[in-house]
Amino acid sequence: MHRKDQICHDDYQKTASWLLSQTQHRPKVAIICGSGLGMLADALKCQDSFPYSDIPGFPQSTVQGHASRLVFGELKGKTCVCMQGRFHMYEGHSLCKTTFPVRVFKLLGVETLIVTNAAGSLADSYQVGDIMIIKDHINFPGLAGLNPLNGPNDDKFGPRFPPMSGVYGKDLQKIAFDLCKSMDVSQFVQEGVYCMVGGPNFETIAEARLLHRLGVDAVGMSTAPEVVVATQCGMRVFGLSLITNKVVKSYDDTESVNHEAVLEVSKLRSQMLQTLVSQMDINNNAV
Numbered sequence: 001m002h003r004k005d006q007i008c009h010d011d012y013q014k015t016a017s018w019l020l021s022q023t024q025h026r027p028k029v030a031i032i033c034g035s036g037l038g039m040l041a042d043a044l045k046c047q048d049s050f051p052y053s054d055i056p057g058f059p060q061s062t063v064q065g066h067a068s069r070l071v072f073g074e075l076k077g078k079t080c081v082c083m084q085g086r087f088h089m090y091e092g093h094s095l096c097k098t099t100f101p102v103r104v105f106k107l108l109g110v111e112t113l114i115v116t117n118a119a120g121s122l123a124d125s126y127q128v129g130d131i132m133i134i135k136d137h138i139n140f141p142g143l144a145g146l147n148p149l150n151g152p153n154d155d156k157f158g159p160r161f162p163p164m165s166g167v168y169g170k171d172l173q174k175i176a177f178d179l180c181k182s183m184d185v186s187q188f189v190q191e192g193v194y195c196m197v198g199g200p201n202f203e204t205i206a207e208a209r210l211l212h213r214l215g216v217d218a219v220g221m222s223t224a225p226e227v228v229v230a231t232q233c234g235m236r237v238f239g240l241s242l243i244t245n246k247v248v249k250s251y252d253d254t255e256s257v258n259h260e261a262v263l264e265v266s267k268l269r270s271q272m273l274q275t276l277v278s279q280m281d282i283n284n285n286a287v
């Protein structure tokens with residue numbers, strides 16, 4: 001029995017079949033653009049694009065800084081599909097809806113998922129504008145039982161109990177590091193642990209201190225559910241966080257974060273991120 005907010009295999013298949021009937025592109029790579037990072041899709045050549053409102057079964061994005069378009073195209077010889085606008089739990093979507101596109105991508109034939117996000121830094125050595133290559137994540141909602149895999153398991157997508165160790169492929173991280181060296185931007189590049197919190201409020205100082213003590217390097221309100229679903233269905237995953245703000249950890253600090261500032265920094269750094277993503281040689285499996 002499926003609960004009302006659960007989505008069955010046919011629903012994903014209907015959306016995938018509709019998309020395959022509308023475009024000649026057959027993507028192997030999917031890219032999810034974080035807040036203010038929608039211009040990553042601009043690098044795609046020979047674009048076919050679809051507003052989410054035209055795609056059967058697709059949720060709608062409600063957050064400023066997230067256009068609602070799915071863009072297909074070619075990137076350095078790879079066929080890609082790019083989400084200009086992601087879905088967040090705090091928008092009121094169920095986690096199945098939040099991650100709906102990832103399973104649709106699987107049915108389209110996607111093998112690699114690139115996730116990007118805007119995030120606040122806990123790590124003292126990080127600067128606003130840095131790019132963090134995600135080496136692992138802490139899924140706070142997931143640890144508390146809010147997981148997109150909850151409910152009857154659909155074995156066609158993967159196992160009931162998927163392992164999550166080594167989720168962020170080392171090979172893709174190495175490719176990214178090497179590329180950053182050759183782009184001469186290594187000084188802006190970090191490697192660290194991303195933590196998803198539920199949001200939509202930013203962290204209190206006590207929460208920020210807790211995350212810091214737990215070893216979190218950057219915090220945001222997305223990504224983990226998408227990565228869990230992609231991993232369950234066997235996709236390779238690569239993730240990048242753009243550090244848009246330092247999370248306030250001191251009671252003496254009078255600064256506070258806001259979404260407009262997050263979008264401003266995203267805009268400033270999106271070109272570098274676009275170059276990095278578009279130049280990544282995804283097909284190179286060398287570790």
Ligand SMILES: O=P(O)(O)O[C@H]1O[C@H](CO)[C@@H](O)[C@H]1O
Nearest residue numbers: 034035117118221222259262
């Ligand atoms: O994770 P993305 O979608 O990049 O967005 C981040 O930025 C927003 C807060 O400014 C939150 O939605 C947070 O998750």
